[in-house]
Amino acid sequence: MQHGIVVENLGKWFSRFHAKKPVTFMEAVISGLRQMKPVEQFWALRHVSFTVAPGEMLGVIGHNGAGKSTLLQLLGGVAHPTEGKIQIRGRVGALLDLGAGMHGDLTGRENIYVMAIAAGLTRQAVSRRMDQIINFAELNRFIDNPVRTYSTGMMMRLAFSVAIHTDPDVLLIDEFLSVGDLSFQTKCLNRIADIKEQGCAIVFVSHDAGQVERLCDRALWLRRGEIVAYGEPEVVTGQYVSEMRSQTQQRTPHRPPQLTDAGSTLKVNENRFGSLDVEIRHIRLLPKAAMRSGEALAIEIDYQRQQSTIASAIFSVSVSQADGQKCIDINTSDMGWATVPLNDQGILRLSIDRLDLVAGEYFVDVGIYEQDWSYAYDFHWHVYPLTIESALTSKGLVIPPMRWDVVAENSLSEGAGSESVPQLKV
Amino acid sequence: MRIQHLRRTSKRKWRLAYLWDLLRSLVDRDMKLMYKRSALGIAWTLISPLLQLAVFVFVFQIILQVDIPQYASYVFCGLLIWTWFQNALFQATGVIISSRPLIRQPGFPIAILPVVIVTTGLIHFLLALPVLVVFLLIDGVQLTPLVLILPLLNIIQFALTVSIAYFLAALNVTFRDTQHTLGVVLQLLFYLTPIFYDLSSIPSEYWNLYGLNPLVHLVTCYRQILIWGVQPDWVALAIISGCTAIALPAGYLVFKRQSLRFVEEI
Numbered sequence: 146m147q148h149g150i151v152v153e154n155l156g157k158w159f160s161r162f163h164a165k166k167p168v169t170f171m172e173a174v175i176s177g178l179r180q181m182k183p184v185e186q187f188w189a190l191r192h193v194s195f196t197v198a199p200g201e202m203l204g205v206i207g208h209n210g211a212g213k214s215t216l217l218q219l220l221g222g223v224a225h226p227t228e229g230k231i232q233i234r235g236r237v238g239a240l241l242d243l244g245a246g247m248h249g250d251l252t253g254r255e256n257i258y259v260m261a262i263a264a265g266l267t268r269q270a271v272s273r274r275m276d277q278i279i280n281f282a283e284l285n286r287f288i289d290n291p292v293r294t295y296s297t298g299m300m301m302r303l304a305f306s307v308a309i310h311t312d313p314d315v316l317l318i319d320e321f322l323s324v325g326d327l328s329f330q331t332k333c334l335n336r337i338a339d340i341k342e343q344g345c346a347i348v349f350v351s352h353d354a355g356q357v358e359r360l361c362d363r364a365l366w367l368r369r370g371e372i373v374a375y376g377e378p379e380v381v382t383g384q385y386v387s388e389m390r391s392q393t394q395q396r397t398p399h400r401p402p403q404l405t406d407a408g409s410t411l412k413v414n415e416n417r418f419g420s421l422d423v424e425i426r427h428i429r430l431l432p433k434a435a436m437r438s439g440e441a442l443a444i445e446i447d448y449q450r451q452q453s454t455i456a457s458a459i460f461s462v463s464v465s466q467a468d469g470q471k472c473i474d475i476n477t478s479d480m481g482w483a484t485v486p487l488n489d490q491g492i493l494r495l496s497i498d499r500l501d502l503v504a505g506e507y508f509v510d511v512g513i514y515e516q517d518w519s520y521a522y523d524f525h526w527h528v529y530p531l532t533i534e535s536a537l538t539s540k541g542l543v544i545p546p547m548r549w550d551v552v553a554e555n556s557l558s559e560g561a562g563s564e565s566v567p568q569l570k571v
Numbered sequence: 572m573r574i575q576h577l578r579r580t581s582k583r584k585w586r587l588a589y590l591w592d593l594l595r596s597l598v599d600r601d602m603k604l605m606y607k608r609s610a611l612g613i614a615w616t617l618i619s620p621l622l623q624l625a626v627f628v629f630v631f632q633i634i635l636q637v638d639i640p641q642y643a644s645y646v647f648c649g650l651l652i653w654t655w656f657q658n659a660l661f662q663a664t665g666v667i668i669s670s671r672p673l674i675r676q677p678g679f680p681i682a683i684l685p686v687v688i689v690t691t692g693l694i695h696f697l698l699a700l701p702v703l704v705v706f707l708l709i710d711g712v713q714l715t716p717l718v719l720i721l722p723l724l725n726i727i728q729f730a731l732t733v734s735i736a737y738f739l740a741a742l743n744v745t746f747r748d749t750q751h752t753l754g755v756v757l758q759l760l761f762y763l764t765p766i767f768y769d770l771s772s773i774p775s776e777y778w779n780l781y782g783l784n785p786l787v788h789l790v791t792c793y794r795q796i797l798i799w800g801v802q803p804d805w806v807a808l809a810i811i812s813g814c815t816a817i818a819l820p821a822g823y824l825v826f827k828r829q830s831l832r833f834v835e836e837i
Binding site: 159218220221222223224225236237238239241242245246248250251255258259262263264265267268269317 | 585588589592593595596597599600603604607671672673674675676677678679831834835
């Protein structure tokens with residue numbers, strides 16, 4: 146009884162129709178009513194249960210097609226559930242497609258009447274609230290001008306102001322925070338907090354986990370119509386975000402575990418770029434990813450070709466410091482190997498006989514490029530760390546083999562360096 | 572028990588008051604939208620039937636010389652009734668598709684939409700009524716107390732139009748060309764309704780088929796009370812009312828189902 150919304154075991158069975166489903170009499174007759182049958186049927190929502198108490202805000206997160214909009218439609222009563230039940234106490238208000246019901250030829254004031262009455266207020270109630278609505282929308286000077294003279298921001302403000310002043314017992318919100326400028330958004334949020342305090346049960350749908358975490362008292366995560374998690378917003382959004390991350394990882398190629406030890410994960414468009422027509426499967430730094438300056442390093446690139454039509458490519462390797470400073474940047478083409486023929490899979494090794502870099506943390510960036518450098522097939526940026534140690538500290542980039550010598554010059558008898566300093570050799 | 576009952580009645584009363592407000596504001600919106608951009612404003616309602624009347628008078632009084640007494644009143648009466656019927660049906664057919672934002676509004680009583688359109692038509696009809704009275708007076712018609720039956724005829728026509736509108740609007744969700752098809756059908760129906768010709772010129776062997784058009788009887792009833800000052804055809808009115816009493820709830824249900832389907836499909 147004390148709940149604003151009670152949803153029990155809700156399910157919605159959906160039919161998707163043929164894309165060429167006839168929409169006119171003539172087409173229907175010609176196609177013989179065959180394509181009138183749905184081609185695909187599925188549960189848009191299944192086994193969904195939750196409650197929202199008055200004064201509570203529930204955030205619903207999930208990807209597109211997870212069933213968020215369907216849930217809003219069912220809660221709003223504009224669609225009927227196939228199974229389960231919904232109990233809602235009081236009047237339902239909605240911030241759905243804001244401004245869609247406005248008429249450009251009517252004035253702001255006339256639109257307020259139409260929208261607010263359509264949202265469930267009586268004419269008298271609208272008149273009482275008129276000033277409040279106009280003030281909130283900050284449209285005092287323009288309210289008797291036709292809405293077609295308004296800017297988009299003004300229209301959104303008006304629509305939002307009307308929707309928020311209808312005093313609903315249950316409010317459904319669909320990704321609203323693109324309304325107006327930043328100060329107006331803050332005002333909207335404050336107003337939502339107000340009506341929440343007055344005992345309105347709010348359902349807020351978003352794909353922005355951060356927003357849900359900040360605003361809501363509880364969170365519900367939907368995937369393909371079913372609940373994945375339901376509970377504390379921090380917990381649910383945390384799970385949601387990490388799931389998103391791991392999904393991206395699944396799309397990237399498998400890498401040897403010793404490289405993930407360094408804590409770097411491979412993310413498309415973050416540290417991995419390219420069409421992936423040829424993929425870098427493994428990068429091996431040999432003998433290992435930690436070495437002493439001046440030792441030899443071999444970099445093995447294990448690639449796999451996804452498109453058999455690609456006959457050749459350019460391989461590129463660079464060694465750079467964490468701040469992006471490149472110490473080595475070489476590629477097969479510059480080293481005189483015009484085309485590297487590709488197999489379905491193979492390994493290419495770059496051997497560096499001496500790597501005389503100063504001590505520090507480096508990244509080995511590896512790329513495979515299209516023959517004309519027009520785009521990357523796969524480029525891993527700042528994924529493979531390389532540690533170089535050295536007995537000597539230096540401010541420069543390289544420590545080539547070197548030593549200090551005192552050069553004894555007999556003709557300069559009173560020269561400064563006459564003591565016999567032993568050699569300092571690195 | 573009693574308190575609950577009281578609360579329920581007050582709730583119902585509030586609901587009715589709300590529906591009335593909603594109807595009023597939506598009709599108001601439609602009227603405003605219709606006339607906002609036309610310089611002639613509300614006068615436009617009259618100009619269209621008057622022009623049609625002028626053409627009919629020219630063709631059937633001067634060229635063809637049809638022998639119908641009080642021809643101007645006869646035709647204008649028919650035109651007003653027909654215009655209301657035709658415009659309302661035509662607009663209501665597309666109403667589900669054109670009112671998507673309202674339909675998506677939680678708690679919005681979708682079924683009010685065709686009622687709004689038919690009400691707007693009724694207002695136009697009433698606005699044109701004084702002009703009809705002028706014609707009646709010019710034609711030397713003696714108005715009798717039977718004129719008071721006019722609201723009853725309006726109610727019957729209203730309910731009939733809303734019922735048909737429900738079915739057509741529902742059909743339009745599945746077949747988007749319903750509105751175009753309807754345009755053609757209505758034009759044919761216009762000629763199959765005694766608007767500019769006399770009912771007595773229909774050969775009796777066609778009468779059974781011809782009489783299936785409810786507008787035939789409605790138009791005649793209007794003329795009976797307004798022009799001829801005789802009792803309307805009560806039998807016909809009873810039959811039309813009976814059919815409407817069945818069609819209205821049925822149409823309402825079909826309409827509701829289809830409008831929900833429309834929201835879900837997109």
